[in-house]
Amino acid sequence: MKILILGLGNELLGDDAVGILAARVLKERLKDKADVVESSLSGMALLDLLVGYERAILIDAVKTGRTPPGTIAELSPADLGAVAAPSPHYAGLPELIATAQALNLDFPKEIKIFAIEVADPHTIGRGLSPTVAQALGKLIPQVERQVAQWLK
Amino acid sequence: MTREIVIDPITRLEGHGKIDIFLDAKGNVERAFFQVPELRGFEKFAVGRPAEDMPQITSRICGVCPTAHHMAATKALDDLYKVEPPSAAKKIRELVYSAFFVEDHALHFFFLGGPDFVVGPTAPKAQRNILGVLGKVGLEIGREVIGVRKQLRDLISLAGGKVIHPVFGLPGGISKALTKEDQEKFIAGAERAVKFGLFSLEIFRDVVLKNKQYVEMITSEAYTHRTYYMGLVDEQNRVNFYDGQLRVVDPNGKEFLKFRAQEYLAHVAEHVEPWSYIKFCYLKDVGWKGFVDGPESGVYSVAPLARLNAAEGMATPKAHEAYIEFYKTLGGKPVHHTLANHWARLIELLYAAERMHELANDPEITSPNVRTIPAATPKEGIGVVEAPRGTLIHHYQTDEKGLITKANLIVATQNNAARIAMSVDKAARSVIKNGKIDDGVLNLIEIAFRAYDPCHGCATHALPGQMPLIVRVYDSQKNLLRELRRD
Known part of the structure; x- marks a missing residue:
């Protein structure tokens, strides 16, 4: 199974680096199991990166102000509508998934x-x-x- | 009582953004503002680092236009070390930069700005997105948008290392030459890009120009400002993204200034407002007269429409034809309609594709001579490029070892900030009447904003201080009514 781990964020911008730093650790630990990629891209530009994978994990910083810093939330794309002020990196992820479906692209299930x-x-x-x-x-x-x- | 409406977040905008609208007792707009979050600490971060690191550091500031920062920083290093890159290096830089322009402009037109026009400004919110665009233009074209962008991004990686953070620019040249095989790939990519540029313009003609309602909207007073325009031009005053002189035309289209990037401080100044972290650039030679247009006001604009206005043509044949058609259709030069930016963006996309094609076919492009080794003692360097969103200037000062002592960036959205603020305010005034506000009305305001393709990722980084984002509400006597904190 082709799995992508995508660490999002900006390594220069304080806590926004957390997704990138996670990707660096995971790259070593998951090297035979998944492709681990760092990216500062956002929105529709992420489409290029996701095409060709069967499963994907996105790691990113959010600032909702609703939970204390350090809280980890596990979300599915369907939950994103409910997230207040999400990171701009995946503003539009539901849109992106719908686009991939409409165009019949090879996209993570x-x-x-x-x-x-x-x-x-x-x-x-x-x-x-x-x-x-x-x-x-x-x-x-x-x-x-x-x-x-996923690999089980 | 003043009522406040906040459109937040601005849908589809890259990076954060916020528009505040202030209503009077009757429900009419008193004043509308656009605001940006502050990115803190850039200058402090840069000081003490080797200048050679700046192309890598600045391209990491923002995920939206890393290639533009990389190129402006590289050119500032050329200037810092007073070194002239070999001709082949300059051509390869411009080739990569042209590929970047095509893919970036394509992203904006089809995915970000396109929904406003291709789907329609008053269409339901649920349809004003890329899916709505695909519904209008067809799935085949949708696949081509994605396919051509992927091919171009792969080419940028091929020449520049990583597409997200290119590593190929060095003072005096680039890090690696192109092989014959690379050249073939660039030629193939360029051919596809030219076709893509031509059919994108056809889509614009069919969907937008043949629709009377859209044309009326583009040319309506609500979306018009008679300002100055700035853009890089070559020695024949044609649009150039990579190099040349900065040319400014006045609101009547006459040349007002033409200067080298190194002289920017003599002509561009920054105005500070209490309600914004962004510094509003204006022309020193005219002066700051407030958020007003006309020849007496130093407000100017950058980005696609401004570049076309500031030039006398395009340097490639098909793009130049499109340029002539643009002015013929919209009533001559200059065009002051903000929404014409979308059309101008597609003309630029075609130019970038044609230029890419020319450069990819240039025999010199595979020359191994791509670096002049710098020998001068560094002191100060200024570099300029046209980023997709407008003029971008990097300015560094260093000690004799080349360690940064001062760094300043003037980014596109800063150059455009005053006019964007005016556009948001004017659009709000023209569409909100007597408190009637719905989704469609709010979108008509966002449309004004989106035409500039503003990106706030790097627009406010250079400011010192640690202030949180604050929204202030004033009454007509400038008394503070409310203070909203958002952090």
């Missing part, structure tokens, strides 16, 4: 999103805040479990 609530995604060069850095440690095994489940 299942997409999981791991969204990490962050504190400051706007300060260049600040690095991760402590709570988000801790969450990164919890996130890695969660992603690995999901991949193992």
